[in-house]
Amino acid sequence: AVGAQRLMSTQSDGINTITIFGAGLMGAGIAQVSAQAGLKVILTDVTDKALENGMNIINKSLVRVGKKQQPDDIEGYTRKALANITTTTDPEQAVASTDLVCEAIIESIKVKRDLFAFLDKKAGADTIFASNTSSLGISEIAEGCTEDRKALFGGLHFFNPVPAMKLVEVVRTDKTSDATFQALFDVCKRMGKVPVACNDTPGFIVNRLLVPYLLEAARMIDRGDATKEDIDIAMKLGAGYPMGPFELLDYIGLDTTQFISDGWVDKAKAGVLPEALVAPTQSIAELVKKGELGRKSGKGFYDYT
Ligand code: CAA
Ligand code: NAD
Incomplete structure (x- = not known):
């Protein structure tokens, strides 16, 4: 039929x-x-x-x-x-x-x-x-x-x-x-x-470039390099991005981002991706653990309630 x-x-x-x-x-x-x-x-x-x-x-x-x-x-x-x-x-x-x-x-x-x-x-x-x-x-x-x-x-x-x-x-x-x-x-x-x-390569075009950038932004706050607010302002006003990385992470969903990075850690172990590019981040993991998944759950790096 x-x-x-x-x-x-x-x-x-x-x-x-x-x-x-x-x-x-x-x-x-x-x-x-x-x-x-x-x-x-x-x-x-x-x-x-x-x-x-x-x-x-x-x-x-x-x-x-x-x-x-x-x-x-x-x-x-x-x-x-x-x-x-x-x-x-x-x-x-x-x-x-x-x-x-x-x-x-x-x-x-x-x-x-x-x-x-x-x-x-x-x-x-x-x-x-x-x-x-x-x-x-x-x-x-x-x-x-x-x-x-x-x-x-x-x-x-x-x-x-x-x-x-x-x-x-x-x-x-x-x-x-x-x-x-x-x-x-x-x-x-x-x-x-x-x-x-x-x-059929990991992340295709956009995510192969975008996800490592987002994860490094999260590592920046893990290390205390800058605040999430300042990083967001910097990337919007200094690089012309419509959203800063933390606004975008919340928009994508932190659970989805965590799934992506966990999957890529396995790919790095298999030698398909560079390990440093995909190493997990503490700040995303902590929010996911609390069920704060970004905009879709009302709270993530920022509060949407
Ligand atoms: N439904 C329908 N239309 C929408 C919409 C929605 N949910 N969200 C935005 N729009 C439309 C608006 O109506 C508006 O249209 P016009 O320009 O024709 O008026 C346009 O999009 C712009 O919206 P706004 O003026 O309300 O707001 P903005 O200028 O701040 O843009 C945005 C909003 C388009 C979301 C912009 O902030 C943006 O581009 N952000 C980055 C989004 C991004 O990078 N997405 C990729 C994420 S990664 C991914 O998706 C891949 C993955 O696998 C994880
Ligand atoms: P989401 O969490 O908003 O929605 C996922 C939905 O799938 C939920 O409603 C859930 O109930 C449903 N679901 C789970 N198991 C199912 C099953 N066996 N059968 C039917 N439905 C089932 O997630 P999302 O952001 O929409 O992401 C979905 C997919 O799209 C993921 O593979 C993600 O990586 C990809 N993706 C996400 C984005 C993004 O920015 N969020 C962008 C592009 C691609």
């Missing part, structure tokens, strides 16, 4: 329906830009509460976009986009008839790999699989899938906040087929994004 659906597609990339796993910061944003582009979206998470959180993020953001896109009828704009989104907590149902799966769940290799191995058995034979991972290897995430699926597997790395950030890194492994890569590239353009091509 899925095959027939893709053949009937009017889009050159063959993608009419996208299933998104994870309704957090990123999944909600990806669902939103997909719905705005006219794709049918199935948004899925493990609990109804998480789905509700995702839909709240989408509702608020759609109003911001609607104010610019359709100022005379913001409600009409949001209603039209929302009509393209359905939600479910049933992963099997979520992939029963879909053209593209985009995963944006917790940054854990085991959880992602297990999810895709399960979905491989449940999704149609020609459904494309993509991960929005920040730091993990796409090939490693695809490990539990069949060889046929590996040809349909790539990375779709969006940036936070998804509705405002233009870039998507489209990642190909040595098994990703040309047709899969092209379909992923094209669907990004339909979402109004600017795609760039990346090989």
Whole structure:
């Protein structure tokens, strides 16, 4: 049924329906830009509460976009986009008839790999699989899938906040087929994004440069080199960054940052990354331990309550 659906597609990339796993910061944003582009979206998470959180993020953001896109009828704009989104907590149902799966769940290799191995058995034979991972290897995430699926597997790395950030890194492994890569590239353009091509290397382009910078900023306060407030002011006024590193760490989520750096410590042990670049930081670890994860939990380096 899925095959027939893709053949009937009017889009050159063959993608009419996208299933998104994870309704957090990123999944909600990806669902939103997909719905705005006219794709049918199935948004899925493990609990109804998480789905509700995702839909709240989408509702608020759609109003911001609607104010610019359709100022005379913001409600009409949001209603039209929302009509393209359905939600479910049933992963099997979520992939029963879909053209593209985009995963944006917790940054854990085991959880992602297990999810895709399960979905491989449940999704149609020609459904494309993509991960929005920040730091993990796409090939490693695809490990539990069949060889046929590996040809349909790539990375779709969006940036936070998804509705405002233009870039998507489209990642190909040595098994990703040309047709899969092209379909992923094209669907990004339909979402109004600017795609760039990346090989399956740690952090792709942006995070390979950005994450070491953020971790070194955290080490600066661990060492007492400067205050977080001064570092943020310095990078905004001295380097022209829209946010200072601590504002950005809070924006990304400190749990996600900790997952990234923990995963990269293992890569450094394996000699793939320089150890000094990814050494863990005390300040981030302490906040994560307290459940202070950044903006999404109301508190991180700064207080948002
Ligand atoms: N939904 C919809 N639109 C949004 C939005 C949202 N959540 N957040 C911002 N926008 C839009 C605004 O409506 C506004 O649009 P216009 O210019 O058309 O009016 C525009 O974005 C700018 O927003 P604001 O004027 O409200 O605020 P700002 O100028 O301070 O910009 C920002 C906000 C875009 C978030 C900016 O601070 C910024 O670029 N910060 C850095 C973000 C960044 O580096 N993201 C990457 C994080 S790393 C990552 O994502 C990868 C990873 O794997 C960890
Ligand atoms: P988040 O914590 O905001 O949301 C993660 C969501 O995934 C939660 O709602 C959680 O309930 C859900 N989830 C966990 N396990 C699941 C499963 N098995 N099935 C379905 N849903 C599940 O995290 P986020 O910031 O949206 O990050 C998600 C992914 O995107 C991570 O891989 C992260 O590295 C990546 N990413 C994050 C950013 C960022 O700035 N936060 C940017 C780009 C990429």
